[in-house]
Amino acid sequence: xxxxxxxxxxxxxxxxxxxxxxxxxxxxxxxxxxxxxxxxxxxxxxxxxxxxxxxxxxxxxxxxxxxxxxxxxxxxxxxxxxxxxxxxxxxxxxxxxxxxxxxxxxxxxxxxxxxxxxxxxxxxxxxxxxxxxxxxxxxxxxxxxxxxxxxxxxxxxxxxxxxxxxxxxxxxxxxxxxxxxxxxxxxxxxxxxxxxxxxxxxxxxxxxxxxxxxxxxxxxxxxxxxxxxxxxxxxxxxxxxxxxxxxxxxxxxxxxxxxxx
Numbered sequence: 001x002x003x004x005x006x007x008x009x010x011x012x013x014x015x016x017x018x019x020x021x022x023x024x025x026x027x028x029x030x031x032x033x034x035x036x037x038x039x040x041x042x043x044x045x046x047x048x049x050x051x052x053x054x055x056x057x058x059x060x061x062x063x064x065x066x067x068x069x070x071x072x073x074x075x076x077x078x079x080x081x082x083x084x085x086x087x088x089x090x091x092x093x094x095x096x097x098x099x100x101x102x103x104x105x106x107x108x109x110x111x112x113x114x115x116x117x118x119x120x121x122x123x124x125x126x127x128x129x130x131x132x133x134x135x136x137x138x139x140x141x142x143x144x145x146x147x148x149x150x151x152x153x154x155x156x157x158x159x160x161x162x163x164x165x166x167x168x169x170x171x172x173x174x175x176x177x178x179x180x181x182x183x184x185x186x187x188x189x190x191x192x193x194x195x196x197x198x199x200x201x202x203x204x205x206x207x208x209x210x211x212x213x214x215x216x217x218x219x220x221x222x223x224x225x226x227x228x229x230x231x232x233x234x235x236x237x238x239x240x241x242x243x244x245x246x247x248x249x250x251x252x253x254x255x256x257x258x259x260x261x
Contacts, residue, residue, distance in 0.1 A: 003047075003068040004038040010054050010064070011036075024053035044070045058227045059108070076224035079107050084225055087218075088114070091231060098233050100245045102211075108228025110136045110168065110176075121248060122202070122234065123147065137232075138165050138176065142183045152201040152208065158184040160198045199237050206244050210237040 011021055018036070022029040026049065034040035035050075042050070047068045051061040062072035077083040095103050095116040102122040104115035111134050123131040127145040140146040141161050142154075151157050162184065165177055197212040211234045221227035236242035 001067055002038065003042070003064070004036050006064055006067045007050065008036040010056065010060070014054055016054065021050070021053055025049045042068060044068075048073060058221070058224045062224065074222055074224050074227075078225055079113055079229075081225065083223060087226060087229070091229075094231060100248065101236065102234040102245075104137065104232050106137050106230045106232060108168075108225070110138050110165075112137050112140075113229070118234075118245065121204075121245070124204070125150065136176070138180060142180050144183070147202070148183060150203045152203055153199070155185045156198050157200055200234070204244075206248075207240070209241045209244065211235060211241060212237050 011018070016024075018032045019029045022032045025032070025046070027046070031040060035042050035046075044065070047065050047070060048061070051064050056064065058074040059076075062074055062076075065072055075083070079088075091105050092114060095105070095114060098118075099116055100118050102116065102118040104119050105113040107113050112131070113133065119131075123140065123146070126140065126147060127143075129135060130140045130143055130146045138161055142148050142151075142158050148154060158180070162177065162180060165180065200209075200211045200213065202209045202211065214233050214235065216231040216233070218226050218229060236245060
C-alpha cells in the first residue's frame with residue numbers, strides 16, 4: 001500500500017479531519033491534503049509526527065514508515081527474544097503473586113504466552129489445544145470446546161470479547177472476528193451486570209464463579225513486542241468466588257509458559 005492511501009485510511013478510520021490532523025502534527029491542512037493525494041512526499045520526521053498525532057501503535061507506526069519508504073523506528077524482539085527476558089521474569093513473578101486468582105499474559109496476536117496455575121482451574125474441561133501456550137485466548141473465551149458452554153452470561157461476555165478484539169488492531173483479523181461473531185447467542189442467559197463491569201459468570205463443579213478482569217500494558221514500551229504484551233488478571237466479584245478459588249489454590253505457586261508450539 002502506498003503512503004498516501006495508508007495515511008488517508010488511518011485518518012478516516014479514526015474519524016479525524018485533515019484540519020485536526022494538521023493541527024496536531026504542526027503542519028498545514030494543505031500539506032496533509034498533498035500527502036494524502038500523493039503530491040507531496042513526507043520526510044521521516046513528518047511520518048513520525050503524523051503517526052504520533054494519529055495515536056498509532058508502535059506496529060502501525062512502523063508500517064506507516066515502510067509505506068513511505070523508511071526503515072521501521074521500533075524493534076520487534078519477539079516474546080522469547082533476549083531483550084524481553086527480564087520482562088518475562090518480572091511477569092512470571094506477578095503471575096505467581098496473583099494466586100489464588102487466575103492471571104495470564106497474551107501477546108499482540110492474542111496468543112497465550114504464560115499463565116499461573118489458577119488459570120488451569122479457570123479452563124478445566126476445555127480442549128487442551130485451545131488453552132495451550134500459543135493458542136488464541138479470544139477463541140478460547142467463546143469456542144464450544146473452550147469456555148463457551150460454561151459461561152452463564154455468554155451473550156454479554158461474548159460482546160465484551162468482540163469489542164476487545166475489534167479494538168486490538170494487532171490481533172483483530174476479520175476472519176477471527178467473523179468466526180467468533182457466529183458464536184454469540186441472541187439473548188443473554190446468566191449473570192447480572194456488576195454495575196461497574198461485565199462479569200465473567202462461569203459454571204464450575206464447585207459452583208458458579210463470578211469474576212471481573214483487569215488488563216495491564218507497558219505504556220512506555222519502545223519495542224513492538226513489549227508494547228503489545230497484555231497481563232490479564234481475574235478478580236473475584238463476590239466473597240463466594242473468592243472463597244472457592246482460595247480453598248483450591250492457596251498452596252499452588254506455579255507458572256506455566258514456554259515457547260509457542
